[in-house]
Amino acid sequence: xxxDGHESEHGPVPVRGPEPGAGAGSGRGAPSSGGAESGxxxxxxTGGRGRRRPSWARALRPSGxxxxxxxxxxxRQAGPYLTPAQAFDALYAYCAPALVRQAYLLTGRRDxxxxxxxxxxxxxxxxxxxVARDPDPAGWVRAAAHDWALSPWHRxxxxxxxxxxxxxxxxDRALLDALLSLPPPYRRTLVLYDGVxxxxxxxxxxxxxxxxxxxxxxxxxxEVLAERLxxxxxxxxxxxxxxxxxxxxxxxxxxxxxxxVGGERRARLWTRTAAAVTVVLIGSTAMTLHxxxxxxxxxxxxxxxxxxxxxxxxxxxLSDDQxxxxxxxxxxxxxxxxxxxxxxx
Numbered sequence: 001x002x003x004d005g006h007e008s009e010h011g012p013v014p015v016r017g018p019e020p021g022a023g024a025g026s027g028r029g030a031p032s033s034g035g036a037e038s039g040x041x042x043x044x045x046t047g048g049r050g051r052r053r054p055s056w057a058r059a060l061r062p063s064g065x066x067x068x069x070x071x072x073x074x075x076r077q078a079g080p081y082l083t084p085a086q087a088f089d090a091l092y093a094y095c096a097p098a099l100v101r102q103a104y105l106l107t108g109r110r111d112x113x114x115x116x117x118x119x120x121x122x123x124x125x126x127x128x129x130x131v132a133r134d135p136d137p138a139g140w141v142r143a144a145a146h147d148w149a150l151s152p153w154h155r156x157x158x159x160x161x162x163x164x165x166x167x168x169x170x171x172d173r174a175l176l177d178a179l180l181s182l183p184p185p186y187r188r189t190l191v192l193y194d195g196v197x198x199x200x201x202x203x204x205x206x207x208x209x210x211x212x213x214x215x216x217x218x219x220x221x222x223e224v225l226a227e228r229l230x231x232x233x234x235x236x237x238x239x240x241x242x243x244x245x246x247x248x249x250x251x252x253x254x255x256x257x258x259x260x261v262g263g264e265r266r267a268r269l270w271t272r273t274a275a276a277v278t279v280v281l282i283g284s285t286a287m288t289l290h291x292x293x294x295x296x297x298x299x300x301x302x303x304x305x306x307x308x309x310x311x312x313x314x315x316x317x318l319s320d321d322q323x324x325x326x327x328x329x330x331x332x333x334x335x336x337x338x339x340x341x342x343x344x345x
Contacts, residue, residue: 084128089256091131092121095138096253098196101246102142103149105191108180109164112149118254120145122263142196143206150184171229172245178228182221189214190221194235195242 082090096117103113120141124131131137154160166173179187185207192203193214204214226233232241318326 084132085260087132088125088128088260091124091137091141092253092256092259095141096121099142099145100253102191102196103145105179105195105242105246106146106149106184106187108176109160111164112154112160114253116145116149118259118262119148121256121259122266125260125263126267139206146188150188167245167248169248171241172248174229175225175232175241175245178225182224185209186217186221189217190225191242193218194238195246197239
């Protein structure tokens with residue numbers, strides 16, 4: 001795991017500016033977080049009549065709409081190369097605020113949204129050589145954050161058993177309820193396509209579905225939202241409403257240094273836990289080898305009843321002749337010629 005202020009094992013990370021065609025997809029097929037510039041997202045700065053779009057209309061996308069997909073801005077005055085920590089901080093500043101808003105739309109919980117983004121970036125810091133070489137590092141982190149946010153195990157946690165207070169606005173509350181009523185795959189497809197602005201193949205790749213299945217999920221989610229919210233039936237209106245809902249409330253992400261330190265602390269804890277479990281397993285194995293028998297000991301067969309032997313009986317009373325003989329033996333036991341001189345018969 002890379003450390004703060006040190007170069008990775010593959011050398012320093014070069015500063016890469018926007019390149020045409022960058023972020024076409026990584027090995028996972030995860031698209032870029034800056035994919036809002038593709039397709040129908042190119043005209044998102046202004047409305048249909050040339051009006052300036054409100055600032056919250058770009059809340060679901062990473063900072064900077066003029067950057068090429070997959071290009072992460074470099075830190076200022078960083079020189080021609082970045083250390084792993086500087087590159088991580090630049091990626092975090094570029095993606096974290098938008099990812100918190102996206103995770104809030106997926107879960108309806110601010111705390112879980114912040115936790116999902118922090119865990120995703122901690123995982124990215126643990127696998128930083130892999131993330132640094134990925135064609136789309138923003139998509140790598142986004143996929144990890146969405147996977148953590150939609151994990152079904154959160155319902156078993158005590159802190160997430162009760163819902164959070166709903167948004168104060170009635171329209172935002174209705175939209176959030178409609179979103180949370182959708183199954184998680186449909187909700188994720190809607191947020192990626194209508195919120196983030198990815199195209200359909202990239203959305204299908206990130207949700208691990210075929211393009212046809214992603215299109216079906218998107219149409220069904222739009223039908224449900226149009227039925228419950230007729231004023232948000234259009235794709236552009238739905239994008240604006242999603243961005244407005246995501247921007248309501250506290251969306252400030254943690255500092256990147258704190259995330260890196262937390263990831264390193266978590267990695268050390270897991271390493272020590274694994275080492276302790278390994279020691280326990282080795283000790284139990286050694287004890288078993290020491291106490292286990294080294295040869296085969298056949299079991300003792302069960303006893304069998306022997307027939308024809310009379311049962312044991314307690315001795316009965318002595319007869320007169322037996323008592324007389326006993327008295328004679330007792331008298332001549334210590335001295336007497338009978339024991340020294342044999343009698344001729």
